Amino acid sequence: MSELSGDKVAVVTGAASGIGLGIAQRLAADGAKVAIFDLNTAAAEEAAAKISATGATSIGIGVDVSDRDQIQAGIDIVHEVFGPVAILVNNAGMEGFRPFLKITPDVWNRLLAVNLTGTFHCCQLLIPDMMDVGWGRIVNISSSSTHSGQPFMTHYVASKTGVVGLTKSLALEFGEHGITVNTIPPGFIDTPMTRRNEAKGRLGGSVESHAERTPVRRPGRPEDIAAACAFLVSDEAGYITGQILGVNGGRNT
Numbered sequence: 257m258s259e260l261s262g263d264k265v266a267v268v269t270g271a272a273s274g275i276g277l278g279i280a281q282r283l284a285a286d287g288a289k290v291a292i293f294d295l296n297t298a299a300a301e302e303a304a305a306k307i308s309a310t311g312a313t314s315i316g317i318g319v320d321v322s323d324r325d326q327i328q329a330g331i332d333i334v335h336e337v338f339g340p341v342a343i344l345v346n347n348a349g350m351e352g353f354r355p356f357l358k359i360t361p362d363v364w365n366r367l368l369a370v371n372l373t374g375t376f377h378c379c380q381l382l383i384p385d386m387m388d389v390g391w392g393r394i395v396n397i398s399s400s401s402t403h404s405g406q407p408f409m410t411h412y413v414a415s416k417t418g419v420v421g422l423t424k425s426l427a428l429e430f431g432e433h434g435i436t437v438n439t440i441p442p443g444f445i446d447t448p449m450t451r452r453n454e455a456k457g458r459l460g461g462s463v464e465s466h467a468e469r470t471p472v473r474r475p476g477r478p479e480d481i482a483a484a485c486a487f488l489v490s491d492e493a494g495y496i497t498g499q500i501l502g503v504n505g506g507r508n509t
């Protein structure tokens with residue numbers, strides 16, 4: 257574990273499950289006070305309670321990241337309970353599988369609203385906290401599909417590629433304020449999302465069969481993403497910004 261200096265407050269979105277939960281657990285273990293923002297209020301509170309039971313500090317708040325007012329209301333609670341936010345991990349996301357010609361404008365707009373515009377809202381509402389103290393860390397969870405493209409996932413890949421562009425541009429704009437902005441595109445992590453897709457036959461094989469074709473011969477785990485995230489939000493990563501840190505077992509190089 258790497259110690260996070262000085263009682264930092266972190267917001268991790270979509271952290272009631274999967275990768276986000278792994279990140280929240282890791283940052284809390286490293287000493288951050290972690291606010292879990294998730295669509296499902298009960299699941300967010302339950303995840304925070306589990307983290308708090310380990311002696312770390314966490315609160316869970318129901319927030320739909322596509323709704324700017326809900327994000328602001330969540331931030332108001334975090335400010336009251338913990339204080340200003342120094343670390344933001346934009347992880348909340350929804351998957352999308354549909355032949356391109358069947359993607360309706362509503363489906364397209366909802367996916368972009370969560371995966372891309374949700375990231376925009378959270379960054380815009382929390383960067384002022386970081387500017388006030390001249391230190392901040394933002395990590396955006398994108399997707400390894402942005403390396404290669406993916407059939408039947410045009411809307412998803414477009415949203416996540418937008419997250420990569422947003423990351424690079426924010427890094428350039430806010431570097432002088434001590435704020436770093438990086439993205440981790442995960443590749444094939446064993447989470448409830450991945451298992452849901454396996455059950456629906458969307459993976460083109462089982463999780464295990466994919467693992468056999470992965471250079472490191474196993475599926476990724478939320479802890480793998482959490483470890484990279486813990487490094488990127490640390491003090492010692494202060495000269496790393498605008499970067500794409502692939503965590504994918506060698507599936508994309």
Ligand code: NAP
Binds near residue numbers: 275320442446447
């Ligand atoms: P997951 O297990 O489904 O967890 C995602 C979490 O985000 C869930 O708790 C979900 O809540 C929440 N969420 C969804 N929409 C939200 C919204 N509008 N506002 C707030 N929270 C919301 O998925 P995961 O596999 O951990 O994925 C985490 C991130 O990694 C996503 O951005 C995903 O696109 C990305 N990713 C994952 C993989 C992978 O291999 N697993 C690969 C590439 C990228 P509900 O459960 O209530 O919907």
